Amino acid sequence: MRTGLMLIATLFASLLALPVGAQPGPGMGGGMGGPGMMQGAGPRAARDCAQTPNPAACQARRDARMQAVEACRGKAGPERRQCMREQGPAYDCAKSPNPQRCAERRQAVQAVQGCKGQAGMAMRRCLQQPRSPGECAGAVDPQRCELHQKARAACQDKVGPEHKACLYEQLKLK
Numbered sequence: 565m566r567t568g569l570m571l572i573a574t575l576f577a578s579l580l581a582l583p584v585g586a587q588p589g590p591g592m593g594g595g596m597g598g599p600g601m602m603q604g605a606g607p608r609a610a611r612d613c614a615q616t617p618n619p620a621a622c623q624a625r626r627d628a629r630m631q632a633v634e635a636c637r638g639k640a641g642p643e644r645r646q647c648m649r650e651q652g653p654a655y656d657c658a659k660s661p662n663p664q665r666c667a668e669r670r671q672a673v674q675a676v677q678g679c680k681g682q683a684g685m686a687m688r689r690c691l692q693q694p695r696s697p698g699e700c701a702g703a704v705d706p707q708r709c710e711l712h713q714k715a716r717a718a719c720q721d722k723v724g725p726e727h728k729a730c731l732y733e734q735l736k737l738k
Contacts, residue, residue, distance in 0.1 A: 635651045711735065715730075
């Protein structure tokens with residue numbers, strides 16, 4: 565009886581200790597966080613340009629990035645991001661997998677830069693200004709671009725759900 569009681573007590577004690585022993589310790593990784601979660605986080609190792617499909621382009625990107633990092637040293641936060649963006653190399657849309665989409669995105673970025681310093685409704689109105697007819701000629705679908713310009717012009721005085729409903733009605737009729 566005494567050995568049976570000892571056996572049960574030992575089994576019970578080992579079952580209680582099992583969850584504690586299963587927990588990862590510091591530096592052991594672990595799934596959902598804890599002290600070891602950020603272990604190993606930091607700058608990634610540099611990629612070996614010799615193993616890339618285009619080693620010359622890889623090295624050129626690396627050199628341009630290093631120049632941008634040097635130029636933006638001492639800046640932090642949004643100021644650093646802006647500096648890095650300005651120092652970065654100009655991307656050639658002709659080499660892009662989708663050159664039209666690249667060019668449209670570049671135009672959108674330029675439009676946002678043109679409306680810099682505005683906020684709220686003023687920013688929205690600035691961004692929704694109709695493009696000149698020449699800009700629609702370079703769009704993927706020039707007729708659709710012109711249709712959207714007309715709808716924006718017709719609904720420019722409305723805000724929020726009214727604006728959305730107006731645009732929907734303008735575009736549905738065509």
